[in-house]
Amino acid sequence: MPYEKVDTLAINTIRTLAVDATARANSGHPGAPMGMAPVAHVLFNRFMTFNPKNPGWVNRDRFVLSNGHGCMLQYALLHLFGYAVSLDDLKNFRQLDSITPGHPEAHDTPGIEVTTGPLGQGFANAVGLAIAQAHTGAVFNKPNFELINNYTYMFFGDGCAMEGIASEAASMAGHLQLGNLIAIYDDNHISIDGDTKCAFTEDVMKRFEAYGWHTQHVEDGDNDLEGIEKAIVAAKEVKDKPSVIKLTTTIGFGSKLQGTGGVHGNPLKADDMKQVKEKFGFDPEKTFVVPQEVYDMYHKHAADGAAAEQEWNKLFESYGKEHKDLHDDLVRRLTRDLPEGWQNKLPTYKPTDAAIASRKLSETVLEAIHDAIPELLSGSADLTGSNNTRWKKAVDFQPPSLGIGDWSGRYLRYGVREHAMAAVMNGMSAYGTIIPAGGTFLNFVSYAAGAVRLSSLSHQRVIYVATHDSIGLGEDGPTHQPIETLAHFRALPNMMVWRPADGNETSAAYYMALTSKQTPSILALTRQNLPQLEGSTIEKAIKGGYVALENKDANVTLVSTGSEVSLCLETVKKLGEEGIKARVVSLPCVEVFDAQDKDYKLSVIPDGIPTLSVEVMSTLGWEKYSHEQFGLNRFGASAPYKEVYKKFEFTPEGIAKRAKATIDFYKDVKPLRSPLNRAFTQLI
Amino acid sequence: MPYEKVDTLAINTIRTLAVDATARANSGHPGAPMGMAPVAHVLFNRFMTFNPKNPGWVNRDRFVLSNGHGCMLQYALLHLFGYAVSLDDLKNFRQLDSITPGHPEAHDTPGIEVTTGPLGQGFANAVGLAIAQAHTGAVFNKPNFELINNYTYMFFGDGCAMEGIASEAASMAGHLQLGNLIAIYDDNHISIDGDTKCAFTEDVMKRFEAYGWHTQHVEDGDNDLEGIEKAIVAAKEVKDKPSVIKLTTTIGFGSKLQGTGGVHGNPLKADDMKQVKEKFGFDPEKTFVVPQEVYDMYHKHAADGAAAEQEWNKLFESYGKEHKDLHDDLVRRLTRDLPEGWQNKLPTYKPTDAAIASRKLSETVLEAIHDAIPELLSGSADLTGSNNTRWKKAVDFQPPSLGIGDWSGRYLRYGVREHAMAAVMNGMSAYGTIIPAGGTFLNFVSYAAGAVRLSSLSHQRVIYVATHDSIGLGEDGPTHQPIETLAHFRALPNMMVWRPADGNETSAAYYMALTSKQTPSILALTRQNLPQLEGSTIEKAIKGGYVALENKDANVTLVSTGSEVSLCLETVKKLGEEGIKARVVSLPCVEVFDAQDKDYKLSVIPDGIPTLSVEVMSTLGWEKYSHEQFGLNRFGASAPYKEVYKKFEFTPEGIAKRAKATIDFYKDVKPLRSPLNRAFTQLI
Structure with a gap:
């Protein structure tokens, strides 16, 4: 389908909404929305399947704006497609108690999948969403029932590309051969300090090739809508690699300051706003204008999405007849309730039982409950034997071609990548069908602090299995012995920090971690053995x-x-x-x-x-x-x-x-x- | 010079010392020392210049073991070359109050440059050491006086290669064209979870090429001493790129478990130790054996290093005659004392002065003192205009070929790489001639938590300029507003967390940060304006x-x-x-x-x-x-x-x-x- 005037009009509507909202707030980032409006339009209107009336539909395509400071792009799109984000909400951008805060927050705004803004997080969240899709598809899809086949699309900029967490996640995604993940790299050569020449001169695409990604380059991201479309089509055809499309764009496209750092994080000046609107054929005297034909086009796409969901619902109903248990299990998982009676599997201990390290007690819990809670997906940042995070019969989550696991596997080898592990877990939790648990030493949860904070802020049920919790780890010494770590995470709102004293308390910690649907947990566990206490029970400890x-x-x-x-x-x-x-x-x-x-x-x-x-x-x-x-x-x-x-x-x-x-x-x-x-x- | 029997003997001495020390401690990592002994021998004995009797000589070559768990390699070398690390110290490996703790700690052990073990940190420290060399050379070297020309050598393993901090630092080093940095990548295919196939299948060398590094591969790192030597020679010849040599080795070389994860983090069993020693021609009944010819060879190299320092001292003396001010400045810097009277430059304020944001007050301090303290090197993780870390006349630290700065520049554009920034600052501080200050938002100091912790543990005088310190940053919202951050760092031993209330307190914070030679500081600064207080003075606030x-x-x-x-x-x-x-x-x-x-x-x-x-x-x-x-x-x-x-x-x-x-x-x-x-x- 060729691109027409209305497509350009839609793109410029997104741009002017971003200009108006940042101007009204006298705060915010117009540059990225103005530069990325073309690719956002092509992606949302021609590729993505979603139903704005039900943002929770499990098989929707996921979108992540890793450069979350450009969130007016996302808020504009949500509004235009008919999510519960009104024009007034856009006018309240960055105002008290609005649903359009300064950076996108999953918990606050319908249609926002994950909380982004802290750079690099969204990149890794998207990897988590893609892992969750691959896993959920492998578990639930059956012949004639391809229930779960959504894509995850993600935008990222130079800032994200520089962050270590994104490097870790990109390496992981390449290893895992996540063909369902398509990233758009906004190559606009500008970060806050100005031209990327001052700090970032590497060959980004070559780096992604080294990770095992499929790479493409669209040279004119400002105008070449056909080129963007072709690249996304090509990316979708690659099934065994994640894809990245380098899109060379002009930050703040249309502004007098386009292509400079001046348009990155500051609203446009009055005369600039005027000329932008005139250039785009908008009335410079009016603000927050949406031409009806733009609404019409986008609402039609939204209606197609709603119809797709209806189709899916029918498919899922038939699926229920042939695969009742799986059907009911998926329904249940989406409520975030656990299977009935699972808690009866939790181990209990008497004072006469042997002294055991709480990392081992944690392993015993996982061994006991993994069958009862199929959505539990464990893993470790390359400390499996030390964190005791793997149950004996666990299958690794791996691309089948490697011959060491498959997509239905419930054990993830994160590699020595703590920060990405945490953010990937946030993404998996956000997908809605998985409870991720990931291990490292307590001291190295600090490496992941940026993502752990977002587990809390975005209400993700994520479990950090943090072993070697004190000087009790002994010989490894001060470089590995936490001193400040529990204080740090106890000061973090909406985080449960558990430090169980014995077996019953360890079971209690898991009980609370698994049943608290909106709160992540850190389980601080010992390397050394602990006796079973006289006075402990699960019932007492869960208080x-x-x-x-x-x-x-x-x-x-x-x-x-x-x-x-x-x-x-x-x-x-x-x-x-x-x-x-x-x-x-x-x-x-x-x-x-x-x-x-x-x-x-x-x-x-x-x-x-x-x-x-x-x-x-x-x-x-x-x-x-x-x-x-x-x-x-x-x-x-x-x-x-x-x-x-x-x-x-x-x-x-x-x-x-x-x-x-x-x-x-x-x-x-x-x-x-x-x-x-x-x-x-x-x-x- | 061809390699002879004594070279092999030396390599096997290192290996058996690592075997004996880990066995005696019943704890530690023999695998990496056994695998990397050949390259360590070639590097230390044929390339590195150092004087074990004066580990503080400023122009010594620096060595960093980023895979710090292999520290018995380093302790063995320090002992053999004649540093103040005795055979008894090796016997006390990982014992209470020894100078041979479980991971290398700069503050404890003569010859250890930086504190490593937490993976990826040493990699970034080495980048900092190399930056410091380039900068110090640019400032002090004069025609006929190449005072500062040392190399920085660094070993890293797969664990470090997976960590985001190392990716950030590698990208930075490539951008900065650090030809004085040579890294050896221990490509042994093993991490704690076993074969790297399970999580790490990227093309590491291609990735480093993408960063702008010179890359080589030595295929038989276990035996090909000539190949290792040639590769290091070639790396030294490349002046405008950092170099990495991928060295394929066998972890735990000589052990019955060589090449497996079994030898990574566990001492060898008794029968394995026996056969290893027999294989290497050592008496299996004896422990901690050092053949005299090994001491002799290494002590000769140490004597050469001592002579080199003597030569250097003479050169420095002549330098003092031609460049007295610079000479005296370098002498002073190495004492870590500040120039006399610098504190008179600190701005003071009266209650009638205007309300000013403390991030601006911080900028005024830097503007006022940068001439007085030439070792102050500022920078920011891509938030220069927000952190206010740059004085007006600052020159960027950049490779001259880019045309946007030079090696003598005192402003570092870290890019959006908070974790690497912190660890690079630790390395710069460890070099001994620089006081690094680096900016980001307080909330994103958390991204750097792993390295900030090591600033404290290793007593580095590093200054974190942490602006946007609270909900007072306003519109950017909860993703950027610290809640837990001050509690976190107040719980960290040997860290000063400053949150000044006005101009005099900001000056006091800098006074203490700059004069505390063994303690890092976090300066939490506001985005919003603060009035000058009635009762504040620098003298009061420094309490x-x-x-x-x-x-x-x-x-x-x-x-x-x-x-x-x-x-x-x-x-x-x-x-x-x-x-x-x-x-x-x-x-x-x-x-x-x-x-x-x-x-x-x-x-x-x-x-x-x-x-x-x-x-x-x-x-x-x-x-x-x-x-x-x-x-x-x-x-x-x-x-x-x-x-x-x-x-x-x-x-x-x-x-x-x-x-x-x-x-x-x-x-x-x-x-x-x-x-x-x-x-x-x-x-x-």
Whole structure:
């Protein structure tokens, strides 16, 4: 179908909407929307299948704007195609409580698949979406029922191309031969510092070839709509490689400042806006103008998408007759509910059971539940044998041609790519049919911090299996021993940080991680063995904190997590020998504990006696739950772990000494309130 | 010079030392040392110039083991060449308080240049060392005085090659045409998960070509010493590109498990050790054996290095006669002392001066001091105009052939590569002649967390210019607004986190950042304007915390940082109208405040009245300095910043409300102690 006047009109409508919205907000990025409007038009109107009335349709094509600062491009498209994004929403671009924030947020805006803006994230999210499609297709597609066959399209710019996370994800996508992934590289030669010549002179396409991608170049991305179309057609024909199309464009096309950094992140000046609109045949006196024929064309495409969904629904209904279990399983997965009764598979432990490292306890959970929860997809950033993330019969998720797995495999070898792993998991979670769990050492979750933050912000149910959680890893030493890491992620909103003390608590951590549909989790797990506690149960631990050892006339409460809880229990005996009574609280997840009612919380950390926290890392934040803190506000040491614990006095003796100092220090304070009693409530 | 028996003996000595040390520790990684011993021997004994008796000689060749888990390779070499690493130190590998920890730590071991182990870091450190050489050479070399011409050699493995940080750094090195950087890629096809086929099938050399590197391949890295030598010679001849030599090796060469993952991270079994030693002609009953001829050969090379340093010292002495100022400047830089009187350049402000954003105040500092401190090298991760990191007359550090700067330039365009920027800065700092400062948004310092941690652990004087420090950035929204970031880095040992409230505090932050020779700093700076405070001076602020407004009969202390300090001062007026007296404390750097004496600290946050902290991000950790906390334990919002502040009640009204609740809540508590009073002292 040839391109006509209305196509140009649509492209210029997108451009002028971006100009108007950024001008009205006096903030935002007009350059990328103006430069990428042509490819966006061709892609959305000629290739992508979606139903704006049901943005949740599972087999829709996915679109990711990795250069998320250009989000007015995306908001304009969502509006024009008839998603629940109104012209008023565009007018409220970057305003308080609007659905059109400064960068696209999946949770806020219908039609936004993933939260982007932090550069490189969207690139890796798209790889995750493509992996999810390949996997979901392999699991559910049957002869005559190609239920899941959508493509993932992604735009990225020079900024994303420079980010390490995108390099990691691109290498992974090439290895995985993701033919369902098509990326458009906006080669506009401009980043915030100006011409990319100043910092970025590599041969990007050659690099992608090295990763195993199919590459093309469209030289005139501003005008060559046919060329863009042909390239996307060619990309779709390549089934065993991801595709990237380098599209040379002019940033801020139409502006007097086009092709310069001046149009990247600043609204156009009044006279520039005027000439742009005149150039494009728009009335310079009017704003937010959408010609009816543009609406008509796009709404027709949207109607085709709605019809495609209807067709699909019929297909899915027939599928239900031939493959009832699979049908029902897919329906269930999309609700994000877990299969009934799965939790009965969770292992429980008695105090007489053997001492086991919590990384091993985690493996036992995965071994026990993987059959019951088919959407669980595990993996590791090249630490499989250390993270214990793989159940014995797991099949690797791999392109079948490699002969070491297949697309239905539920174990992903992420390689040593922590940051991409986290963002790929965000993409997989966003797809809607998978719960991803990925392992690395707790210390190296920090490498992924940028993506972990977006797990939280975009409400993805992602599980970080973070082993080797402290100085307890021993010989690897300070370069690998987390000190600041738990404080970091406890300060991150909408993140559950779990540090289980034994088997029952590990099961509880998984229970909460898997059933919290809108919240990611970090499970901090030990390398060293931990005894099974007397007082632990799954039911208690899922409250985030509980009394592990009660003592009605206690002089002090010891509150602790993970490997230090059993040390505290030993300390109680030692204190008892000196006539001092102590009680012990296990607090495996402060975020979940915070959500309990106040009476319960005060029964755990009560008024009247002082509390000492015990955790072998930064004390930062423990003041919220304790009067005094015993921790490690320095780097660790390389040695067998028991020696390291001793060096830093994490022994019953060392804890007892500080417990006595705590009791002594608070004996004159009246009233001695629980630290949980606060003068006012925090905003949430 | 042909290779002889003694060369093979030396290589096998390195291998058996690695076998013995990991066996004795029952921990560690023998595989990489056994596989890379041949190239290490050729490189150290035939190419590198260094003096083991003076590891600090500025023109020594630098060596970085990016695959730091193979550190027994490095420790063995250091011992054999005569550094202050004894055979007993090797026997104490991975033991408490030894100088041979589980991964190489620059601060602990003579001859270790940078702290590696976290994968990819060493790669980027090496790029930083090479940049520092190029820059230092350009500044100090004069006709007939090629003072600074060392090479930087770096080993990396598949793990490093997969990490995004190494990709970023490799792209940067290619752009910068660093001909003084030579990397050896240990292509052993094994990572922890086994064959790299499972996750890493890209064409690594093609990727490096795309970055602009010179590439070579030596196919038999186990035996072809001549081939290795030729390749290094060829690499040295390429002056306008960094070089990488892909060296195909057998991991754990000599072991029964050679070429498998089994030898990567586990000591050899007893029978394997026996056969390895027999194979190499060593007595299987003996451990830690070094044949005298190996010592002799290596000590001769070390003596040559010492002679080379002597020659250099003479050259430097003559240089001092012709170029006295430069001579003295280099001598001074190596002491890490700053030029006398530089601090007089620091800008100071009066309350009547205009309100200015602290990112602009930071720019004014750089503008004022850059002439006085020639070792200051600034830059930004593609946010120059937003971070305000560039002084007006700055010249870019660029290869002269690009025509946009030169090697003596003191402004580095890092590109959108935050993680590499941080690690490159660590490398530059480690070189010894540069103080690097690099900018990005505070939120994206998190992308660099892995390297920031190593700034702290390895005591590098690196300055992170972290602008857009809060919801005060406004429209960019939650994806860009830090909540958890300050808590994260405050929990990191040996890191100064500064959040200045005005111009004098910004100058104080730079004063401390520049004069703390062993500690990195993060300067959290605002996008929005801040008024100049009545009570601030550089002298007060360099204590980390001080009384910004005293009030002897105060009912409450408001303790705050950065943009919220002036809000607290307004709140005092508001509370005064209601007859409530408040005092205000500014706490721009808690780490520095912690180091003051107790009397001073208690004069700032005294006993007897309650304290409320006010900071627009996570409250985590503020309990240490306040009884109650007003913060933001949720994500922010996209809108003009004043509206965002209002939404979250960060207004004089919102603060006053909470101050009153705080006063009320604590009125019955006796004694009401300052939160600075603790029951016991933390270990440090």
